[in-house]
Amino acid sequence: MIDTVLYGALGAVGLAQLLAMARLVRGPHTGDRILALDTMVINAIGLIILLGMLWGTQIYFESALIFAMLGFVSTVALARFVLRGDIIE
Amino acid sequence: MSRRLTRKLLPHPMLSTLLVVVWCLLINDLTLGTVVFGAILGILIPISTAAYWPDRPKITRPLRLVSYAMIVIWDIIVANVQVAMIVLFKPNADMSPNWVLIPLDLRTPEAITLLAGTITLTPGTVSTDLSSDGRALLVHALDAPDPDAVRDEIKTRYERRLKEIFE
Amino acid sequence: MTDILFLTEILVAALLVIGAVFTLIGSYGLLKLDQPMKRLHAPTKASTLGVGSLLLASMIHGFTSGEASLHELLVMAFLFATAPISGNFIAKVHLHRQRGGKELPAPPSEERWATYSEQ
Numbered sequence: 211m212i213d214t215v216l217y218g219a220l221g222a223v224g225l226a227q228l229l230a231m232a233r234l235v236r237g238p239h240t241g242d243r244i245l246a247l248d249t250m251v252i253n254a255i256g257l258i259i260l261l262g263m264l265w266g267t268q269i270y271f272e273s274a275l276i277f278a279m280l281g282f283v284s285t286v287a288l289a290r291f292v293l294r295g296d297i298i299e
Numbered sequence: 300m301s302r303r304l305t306r307k308l309l310p311h312p313m314l315s316t317l318l319v320v321v322w323c324l325l326i327n328d329l330t331l332g333t334v335v336f337g338a339i340l341g342i343l344i345p346i347s348t349a350a351y352w353p354d355r356p357k358i359t360r361p362l363r364l365v366s367y368a369m370i371v372i373w374d375i376i377v378a379n380v381q382v383a384m385i386v387l388f389k390p391n392a393d394m395s396p397n398w399v400l401i402p403l404d405l406r407t408p409e410a411i412t413l414l415a416g417t418i419t420l421t422p423g424t425v426s427t428d429l430s431s432d433g434r435a436l437l438v439h440a441l442d443a444p445d446p447d448a449v450r451d452e453i454k455t456r457y458e459r460r461l462k463e464i465f466e
Numbered sequence: 467m468t469d470i471l472f473l474t475e476i477l478v479a480a481l482l483v484i485g486a487v488f489t490l491i492g493s494y495g496l497l498k499l500d501q502p503m504k505r506l507h508a509p510t511k512a513s514t515l516g517v518g519s520l521l522l523a524s525m526i527h528g529f530t531s532g533e534a535s536l537h538e539l540l541v542m543a544f545l546f547a548t549a550p551i552s553g554n555f556i557a558k559v560h561l562h563r564q565r566g567g568k569e570l571p572a573p574p575s576e577e578r579w580a581t582y583s584e585q
Contacts, residue, residue, distance in 0.1 A: 282552055324540050
């Protein structure tokens with residue numbers, strides 16, 4: 211039962227990833243693109259967790275954690291660059 | 300004397316505890332070696348970063364923080380369903396997005412940060428900006444025909460509790 | 467014994483469905499809503515709850531399949547701590563773009579909003 215639900219969830223999160231990508235392409239402003247990238251990072255974490263459950267391993271956990279950290283830092287860096295024209299002053 | 304020494308060795312006791320817990324979770328087991336190494340990290344990191352973070356946050360009633368967290372988690376779940384309904388079934392033209400101005404009674408930066416984070420995490424409202432003297436918060440609401448009601452709810456539900464915890 | 471296993475399996479399945487649905491709604495809202503500030507609402511939280519329940523499902527699943535671990539809690543705590551900060555930064559980007567624009571309420575005192583006063 212779990213496997214069927216897992217495939218369904220993978221499909222749904224993958225679809226969510228495509229929708230976020232559509233917003234990334236459409237824009238229209240820089241803020242929207244940053245938000246779309248942030249959403250895609252969070253969706254990617256969900257996909258990694260689901261894959262880890264499907265294949266029954268724990269090794270994907272580290273990549274999910276690194277994705278979370280890297281996504282946060284890059285969102286803040288992009289937003290700061292737009293706001294101040296510089297990242298580390 | 301001994302008080303000053305503890306203050307120097309353990310500038311942030313709560314941060315040290317948090318570091319030990321995070322280290323054990325990262326290694327993902329609970330043996331003596333992990334806890335000892337976590338404790339070493341938990342002592343060294345606060346000392347080496349103490350210069351950037353001189354003040355200790357003052358929490359007068361830490362136990363209330365737990366009940367506050369419970370309330371926030373419940374609100375996140377309830378409000379998530381509400382926002383999902385709005386996003387799915389309400390046409391764009393029918394929504395009334397609004398700016399809400401919240402005058403703050405809280406003064407400590409930790410409490411204001413926690414309030415702003417709570418407002419953003421509970422769906423339907425995003426804390427956008429703080430006035431430059433730190434006495435008012437600008438909040439954007441997704442669907443609020445009556446901004447004053449949102450302001451009153453945030454003030455009574457979250458800010459009053461945070462004021463009890465921090466002051 | 468098998469009853470308990472069956473019940474946890476149902477719990478895991480329910481959490482997976484909830485997580486996937488909320489993640490999908492978050493991204494759908496990102497595409498559907500028509501103003502930049504409104505768009506901020508859908509993904510930043512729906513995704514947090516969505517990924518949160520996916521992680522919870524993974525944790526419970528780990529306990530039943532013998533590889534017990536709590537480290538999903540780390541990812542969850544990290545997401546919940548950082549989601550408001552990145553949301554706030556993106557909101558500031560939107561404010562910055564419409565600098566000098568309409569309809570923002572003025573703060574009660576003489577001061578300005580922090581995004582506009584730093585220069």
